[in-house]
Amino acid sequence: MKLIDALNWRYAAKRMNGNKIPAEKLNTILDAARLAPSSFGLTPYNIIVVEDEETRKKLLPHFYNQPQITESSAVIIFATWNTITENEVANYMAEIAEQRSMPVEGLKDFANYINGSIKNLTPEQLQIWAAKQTYIALGFALVAAATEEVDATPMEGFVPAGVDEVLGLTEAGLHSAVAITLGYRDAASDYLVNAKKVRRDHAKLIIKK
Numbered sequence: 778m779k780l781i782d783a784l785n786w787r788y789a790a791k792r793m794n795g796n797k798i799p800a801e802k803l804n805t806i807l808d809a810a811r812l813a814p815s816s817f818g819l820t821p822y823n824i825i826v827v828e829d830e831e832t833r834k835k836l837l838p839h840f841y842n843q844p845q846i847t848e849s850s851a852v853i854i855f856a857t858w859n860t861i862t863e864n865e866v867a868n869y870m871a872e873i874a875e876q877r878s879m880p881v882e883g884l885k886d887f888a889n890y891i892n893g894s895i896k897n898l899t900p901e902q903l904q905i906w907a908a909k910q911t912y913i914a915l916g917f918a919l920v921a922a923a924t925e926e927v928d929a930t931p932m933e934g935f936v937p938a939g940v941d942e943v944l945g946l947t948e949a950g951l952h953s954a955v956a957i958t959l960g961y962r963d964a965a966s967d968y969l970v971n972a973k974k975v976r977r978d979h980a981k982l983i984i985k986k
């Protein structure tokens with residue numbers, strides 16, 4: 778499927794049929810999220826994959842009982858780091874040095890630049906900034922799911938504290954920001970399955986200057 782056809786095909790499925798996604802499709806979608814850009818490349822989040830049925834049942838009430846949680850094949854949670862300090866920046870520099878086979882000392886200016894940018898942000902501002910990065914990964918995963926012909930419902934209709942507790946995210950230094958359910962639409966029960974996609978047309982959306 779061409780990209781635009783895939784994007785027209787996709788919709789935020791409200792009901793899924795419980796069928797499993799093949800592992801390689803799930804990996805492709807996760808890889809697309811992994812390849813998403815982030816500010817400075819810091820990627821201040823982790824991606825939690827929940828396939829286990831019991832865990833998804835525990836998540837259900839924290840997602841206001843949205844049926845996709847248990848009818849999907851996997852729930853993907855994008856969880857931001859609770860702290861972003863010079864330590865996290867140093868870890869990132871070590872990662873660049875390793876992956877590009879270069880001395881970490883050569884990254885001093887870059888590290889100082891990032892540290893200078895984050896040091897004046899309050900913890901709340903850092904959280905908002907980190908959450909924005911997760912939405913880029915979310916977008917990449919949604920596009921990849923569409924091209925793989927896997928249904929994907931983006932979700933922020935959940936109680937982060939409840940999700941964090943079920944998944945032990947606080948202990949891991951994480952905080953849930955946004956989620957996707959991946960699976961296959963249930964054409965028989967989803968009232969939106971044949972609904973026309975509603976978007977503002979080019980003339981209304983795009984402003985040319």
Ligand SMILES: Cc1cc2nc3c(=O)[nH]c(=O)nc-3n(C[C@H](O)[C@H](O)[C@H](O)COP(=O)(O)O)c2cc1C
Binds near residue numbers: 791932934
């Ligand atoms: C960040 C975000 C959060 C959303 N949260 C939910 C949600 O919790 N539950 C749900 O069923 N749909 C959710 N949606 C789906 C939107 O309602 C849907 O994408 C929008 O109406 C456009 O329709 P379409 O994606 O089917 O084309 C969310 C979408 C986004 C981008």
